[in-house]
Amino acid sequence: MPALIGIALTSIFVQNFVLVKFYGICPFLGVSKKLDTALGMGMAVTFVMTLASIMTWLCQKFILVPLNIEYMQTIAFIVIIAALVQFVEMFLQKSIPSLYSALGIYLPLITTNCAVLGVALLNVRTASVIDPTAGSYTLIESIVNGFSAGIGFMLAIVLFAGVRERLESSDIPNSLQGMPIALISASLLAIAFLGFAGMSF
Amino acid sequence: MTDILFPALAMGSVGLFLGILLAVASKIFAVQKDERAEAIAEVLPGANCGSCGYAGCSAYAAAISSDGAKINACSPGGQQVADAIAAIMGVKSEAVEEKCAVVLCNGDEETAADKYIYEGIEDCNVAVTLQGGGHKACSYGCLGYGSCSAVCQNNAITIENGIAVIDYDKCGGCGECEKACPKKLIKIVKKSTKYIVKCSSCDKGADMKAKCSVGCIGCKICEKNCPVQAITVENNHAVIDYEKCIGCGICAAKCPKKIIIALNEEATKVEQSN
Numbered sequence: 371m372p373a374l375i376g377i378a379l380t381s382i383f384v385q386n387f388v389l390v391k392f393y394g395i396c397p398f399l400g401v402s403k404k405l406d407t408a409l410g411m412g413m414a415v416t417f418v419m420t421l422a423s424i425m426t427w428l429c430q431k432f433i434l435v436p437l438n439i440e441y442m443q444t445i446a447f448i449v450i451i452a453a454l455v456q457f458v459e460m461f462l463q464k465s466i467p468s469l470y471s472a473l474g475i476y477l478p479l480i481t482t483n484c485a486v487l488g489v490a491l492l493n494v495r496t497a498s499v500i501d502p503t504a505g506s507y508t509l510i511e512s513i514v515n516g517f518s519a520g521i522g523f524m525l526a527i528v529l530f531a532g533v534r535e536r537l538e539s540s541d542i543p544n545s546l547q548g549m550p551i552a553l554i555s556a557s558l559l560a561i562a563f564l565g566f567a568g569m570s571f
Numbered sequence: 572m573t574d575i576l577f578p579a580l581a582m583g584s585v586g587l588f589l590g591i592l593l594a595v596a597s598k599i600f601a602v603q604k605d606e607r608a609e610a611i612a613e614v615l616p617g618a619n620c621g622s623c624g625y626a627g628c629s630a631y632a633a634a635i636s637s638d639g640a641k642i643n644a645c646s647p648g649g650q651q652v653a654d655a656i657a658a659i660m661g662v663k664s665e666a667v668e669e670k671c672a673v674v675l676c677n678g679d680e681e682t683a684a685d686k687y688i689y690e691g692i693e694d695c696n697v698a699v700t701l702q703g704g705g706h707k708a709c710s711y712g713c714l715g716y717g718s719c720s721a722v723c724q725n726n727a728i729t730i731e732n733g734i735a736v737i738d739y740d741k742c743g744g745c746g747e748c749e750k751a752c753p754k755k756l757i758k759i760v761k762k763s764t765k766y767i768v769k770c771s772s773c774d775k776g777a778d779m780k781a782k783c784s785v786g787c788i789g790c791k792i793c794e795k796n797c798p799v800q801a802i803t804v805e806n807n808h809a810v811i812d813y814e815k816c817i818g819c820g821i822c823a824a825k826c827p828k829k830i831i832i833a834l835n836e837e838a839t840k841v842e843q844s845n
Contacts, residue, residue, distance in 0.1 A: 429585075442578055449585065449589060450585075453589035453590075453592065453593055457593060457596050460593075461600055463602050
């Protein structure tokens with residue numbers, strides 16, 4: 371259990387996907403203008419990352435490793451994630467329309483997001499803490515890692531959306547209005563997350 | 572040979588499996604969609620201007636097919652689109668109330684005085700942030716830097732002699748210019764509107780006269796002479812209630828400053844015959 375908490379804290383704060391590893395910058399900048407849309411995007415990413423972690427781990431364990439074709443990881447994972455998101459979208463539209471409309475456009479948007487592929491690849495490349503003989507993360511570790519990476523993304527995008535909402539009403543020099551000031555604030559936020567660097571659990 | 576064949580087969584079968592899964596899922600989880608909504612979205616202009624009162628063309632299409640929204644609310648599409656929607660919905664076509672934008676200011680370069688010379692960016696929304704809300708002596712008047720014509724998709728607005736002029740034939744009544752005008756001088760009215768008051772000044776009559784020769788002085792002659800009480804003086808300028816106005820033209824004839832103006836040709840003829 372402490373190992374799992376360590377994994378979670380690491381991928382939320384120390385190795386935050388957006389602000390430390392710089393994965394998924396496109397939605398981070400694109401969908402952070404309003405707090406509620408940022409929260410929606412964060413939830414969708416968390417949801418997809420958790421599911422993708424499970425599916426790609428299963429694919430790695432039962433297809434790629436037995437056939438000795440681990441080098442096909444990137445292609446296989448992208449295909450699985452894309453199909454998974456499509457499937458989840460159809461399922462939600464039929465079964466939970468309220469959640470479907472809440473996630474809305476963000477669900478298909480993150481199909482090929484590098485942050486989702488990133489977490490899937492990290493899961494099969496990081497040495498396991500719980501089971502040293504396993505080589506890479508076990509299923510439960512992968513799930514925790516995927517979920518907390520999504521939480522880390524949500525934390526970053528929600529914090530950033532809060533900053534940008536304040537920026538809307540601030541007196542910003544003309545040449546810096548819009549994207550320039552957003553990038554500057556994002557970099558300051560990233561520097562703030564540098565405070566977690568070097569911590570290990 | 573097997574080095575290539577084996578992975579290719581493995582990946583191919585993964586892809587095939589996922590493909591079949593998605594195909595089956597799309598049948599199982601198929602959601603019934605209203606075909607009429609899609610057909611209506613096809614015939615709408617797709618400008619997503621919002622003048623119908625819905626979030627966009629597809630939202631309006633959904634509202635027509637499921638909530639029974641009126642089919643004649645699309646102003647840019649006009650009668651043609653309303654007829655097409657009527658055909659899809661199987662209902663009788665209704666006449667479209669076409670709308671257009673009007674500029675409620677008359678003060679051009681000659682008639683309205685300036686309080687200073689502005690040499691900044693040619694944009695009303697920039698000019699208005701300066702001291703006194705722009706270069707015109709009248710702080711309610713049209714600045715004429717064309718923020719409205721810049722957003723117009725139909726090129727219906729030109730700046731002539733320092734004031735925005737709308738080509739009513741080209742105007743689709745989408746309301747983008749209404750949003751762009753920092754002085755709130757542009758209003759969307761029905762094209763059947765007969766008369767408009769070309770002044771929005773809230774200054775008192777005497778102050779107004781010093782700043783602009785074609786401003787409303789709030790004399791209330793129009794208010795007193797209107798047979799249906801459709802015109803009233805509010806905040807020192809006349810305002811017409813278009814719901815009540817019968818287009819008789821008495822106000823335009825009596826106005827001492829001649830700032831109540833006929834909107835379309837038909838009304839102009841009535842005015843001439845009077």
